[in-house]
Amino acid sequence: MNITHIEHIGIAVKSIEEAKKYYEDILGLKCYAEEEVSDQKVKTAFFLVGQTKIELLEATSEDSSVAKFIEKRGEGIHHIAFANENTDKALKEVEEKGVVLIDKQARKGAEELSIGFLHPKSTFGVLTEFCSK
Amino acid sequence: MNITHIEHIGIAVKSIEEAKKYYEDILGLKCYAEEEVSDQKVKTAFFLVGQTKIELLEATSEDSSVAKFIEKRGEGIHHIAFANENTDKALKEVEEKGVVLIDKQARKGAEELSIGFLHPKSTFGVLTEFCSK
Numbered sequence: 001m002n003i004t005h006i007e008h009i010g011i012a013v014k015s016i017e018e019a020k021k022y023y024e025d026i027l028g029l030k031c032y033a034e035e036e037v038s039d040q041k042v043k044t045a046f047f048l049v050g051q052t053k054i055e056l057l058e059a060t061s062e063d064s065s066v067a068k069f070i071e072k073r074g075e076g077i078h079h080i081a082f083a084n085e086n087t088d089k090a091l092k093e094v095e096e097k098g099v100v101l102i103d104k105q106a107r108k109g110a111e112e113l114s115i116g117f118l119h120p121k122s123t124f125g126v127l128t129e130f131c132s133k
Numbered sequence: 134m135n136i137t138h139i140e141h142i143g144i145a146v147k148s149i150e151e152a153k154k155y156y157e158d159i160l161g162l163k164c165y166a167e168e169e170v171s172d173q174k175v176k177t178a179f180f181l182v183g184q185t186k187i188e189l190l191e192a193t194s195e196d197s198s199v200a201k202f203i204e205k206r207g208e209g210i211h212h213i214a215f216a217n218e219n220t221d222k223a224l225k226e227v228e229e230k231g232v233v234l235i236d237k238q239a240r241k242g243a244e245e246l247s248i249g250f251l252h253p254k255s256t257f258g259v260l261t262e263f264c265s266k
Contacts, residue, residue, distance in 0.1 A: 003161060011257070019257045022256060022257060025230070026227055027136060049136060077212075125210075126208075
């Protein structure tokens, strides 16, 4: 596996509309895209910060994992996504080394990326995503 | 304020020795430095991932904020740090816009950076750091 950079950091918020004001008006970042990912029951908003994106996540359903995260822990950093060349290969490689996967195979995420999640019980509590183009 | 990139992502772990194995042997990243920051009662270990560092944080005392974080929420992503030109100026700028600060003035952090924290109650649950050289 060749991790090239941190593709994005996912942040769970109750309201993208409210949180956007902080990222735009206070931190001076610019939201360049918003997208609904129905598969994950979330709305997303993206901000580019150097090489890495901030991805705000708002649940569109009470049974969204983002809604459950907020219910349990409150708003905050939800996951970290590492860019690599091939998500399927990367998932297979870490599984062979004993990592428990949430996604056994890559699936389509926001921005048409090929994505897959590792289980936080194998990653010292960090919900970790691989993604590739 | 001019945020140029994400300087680092801080991750709270119980044992740097244990977590390092995951970041090195499984993700294939390389730990390039370890440092104790007595001011914050933590040991740190750094990995460079593109433009951004992963900073593992292990408490050196039970009253360290990292120990309290783990006690409350378990191991996981602790904070996000935005690189900017001048931390003192950036802190002042966001305070004037109503953000509650943890650090009213910049102080010295790991890697000799000038750092300052914003309170998560003003940042939609994300413990946020500014840092500059």
